[in-house]
Amino acid sequence: MNDTKESFHTNPLRIYNHMNKRNQIWVAFRAAFPYTVPILAGFVFLGIAYGIFMNSLGFSAIYPILMSLFIFAGSMEFVAATLLLITFGPINALVLTLMVNARHLFYGISMLDKYRGIGKKKLYMIYGLCDESFAINSTVNIPNFVDKGWFMFFVTLLNHFYWVIGSAIGGIFGSYVKFNTEGLEFVMTSLFVVIFIEQWMKEKKHHSAVLGLGLSTISLLIFGGTHFIIPAMIAILGVLILLRKQLEKVEVSAT
Amino acid sequence: MTMSLTQQIITIAMVVLGTMLTRFLPFIVFPSGKPTPKYVQYLGKVLPSAVIGLLVIYCFKDVSLLSASRGIPEFLGVVVVAFLHYWRKNMLISIAGGTIVYMILVQVVFL
Numbered sequence: 001m002n003d004t005k006e007s008f009h010t011n012p013l014r015i016y017n018h019m020n021k022r023n024q025i026w027v028a029f030r031a032a033f034p035y036t037v038p039i040l041a042g043f044v045f046l047g048i049a050y051g052i053f054m055n056s057l058g059f060s061a062i063y064p065i066l067m068s069l070f071i072f073a074g075s076m077e078f079v080a081a082t083l084l085l086i087t088f089g090p091i092n093a094l095v096l097t098l099m100v101n102a103r104h105l106f107y108g109i110s111m112l113d114k115y116r117g118i119g120k121k122k123l124y125m126i127y128g129l130c131d132e133s134f135a136i137n138s139t140v141n142i143p144n145f146v147d148k149g150w151f152m153f154f155v156t157l158l159n160h161f162y163w164v165i166g167s168a169i170g171g172i173f174g175s176y177v178k179f180n181t182e183g184l185e186f187v188m189t190s191l192f193v194v195i196f197i198e199q200w201m202k203e204k205k206h207h208s209a210v211l212g213l214g215l216s217t218i219s220l221l222i223f224g225g226t227h228f229i230i231p232a233m234i235a236i237l238g239v240l241i242l243l244r245k246q247l248e249k250v251e252v253s254a255t
Numbered sequence: 256m257t258m259s260l261t262q263q264i265i266t267i268a269m270v271v272l273g274t275m276l277t278r279f280l281p282f283i284v285f286p287s288g289k290p291t292p293k294y295v296q297y298l299g300k301v302l303p304s305a306v307i308g309l310l311v312i313y314c315f316k317d318v319s320l321l322s323a324s325r326g327i328p329e330f331l332g333v334v335v336v337a338f339l340h341y342w343r344k345n346m347l348i349s350i351a352g353g354t355i356v357y358m359i360l361v362q363v364v365f366l
Contacts, residue, residue, distance in 0.1 A: 244297055
């Protein structure tokens with residue numbers, strides 16, 4: 001008696017849960033997609049540019065496609081292309097990569113909490129933690145009814161997909177592009193500016209944002225475009241640690 | 256190309272390894288099972304704003320104030336994005352508007 005009653009009750013519930021889960025994934029996908037549209041434009045364009053660049057260096061389309069799939073770090077892929085043309089030096093390649101991509105360390109530290117408890121997807125989301133995925137996932141307010149893990153997963157996956165598709169188009173058809181695309185790369189700059197403004201309007205105190213802008217600018221002026229990131233990161237880290245007491249106090253009094 | 260295919264694969268593998276190290280390291284050092292140290296939690300809270308500031312500046316790393324256009328198209332592009340965003344608060348309009356203005360500037364105005 002008890003058994004039948006229980007199966008009667010649990011079974012439909014299980015089916016409902018299953019459908020609900022599929023529905024949740026779909027809802028998360030639809031919520032995530034609009035945020036990735038600017039990146040669709042930017043990555044397809046930059047990916048095409050990368051494919052054309054590789055093509056011009058004499059590499060077949062399979063190079064940009066596989067490199068975009070496995071490396072998935074835009075600026076580093078351009079550097080990697082030049083590494084393939086000089087004398088073989090794997091350690092040099094590794095050290096250079098660590099320096100160019102050191103900023104990812106900050107992304108990881110920022111996402112430690114947000115990525116907590118979202119299961120196996122997390123591994124892929126760390127793997128695909130590029131500038132743009134970080135910028136969206138670290139600042140967006142995900143609505144309560146949307147599963148946060150799946151939302152961030154789809155932002156990462158879509159960005160990765162756009163980048164690979166762009167590289168493939170560039171690598172395969174690059175030499176046929178006739179439309180004057182000069183300046184289209186500004187779409188990424190615009191994206192970061194918009195995200196910066198959104199974050200600015202959302203936060204009560206602007207110390208950190210001002211420090212990031214200011215210290216990076218100073219570092220850029222002193223060290224120049226190719227070497228400014230690591231000094232800027234060290235300066236940001238140092239000043240934020242020095243100001244910890246004050247900034248945490250502001251936060252407590254603000255809330 | 257002077258490298259053999261194997262050498263090319265090793266070189267690309269090193270770039271993949273380096274990139275993955277920078278992405279996975281924080282999660283390996285501070286696993287989710289253990290409580291994250293307080294100062295790292297603090298950094299996780301304050302870093303995003305600063306890093307997005309860094310990313311904005313990163314976009315201008317190749318702008319030269321000594322070049323013919325002196326960074327004016329970049330500056331105007333950002334002004335347009337900021338203006339559109341305060342006005343309409345629509346991410347896509349701001350980004351599309353800024354990009355179109357910038358493209359016109361570099362293709363037609365500042366040759």
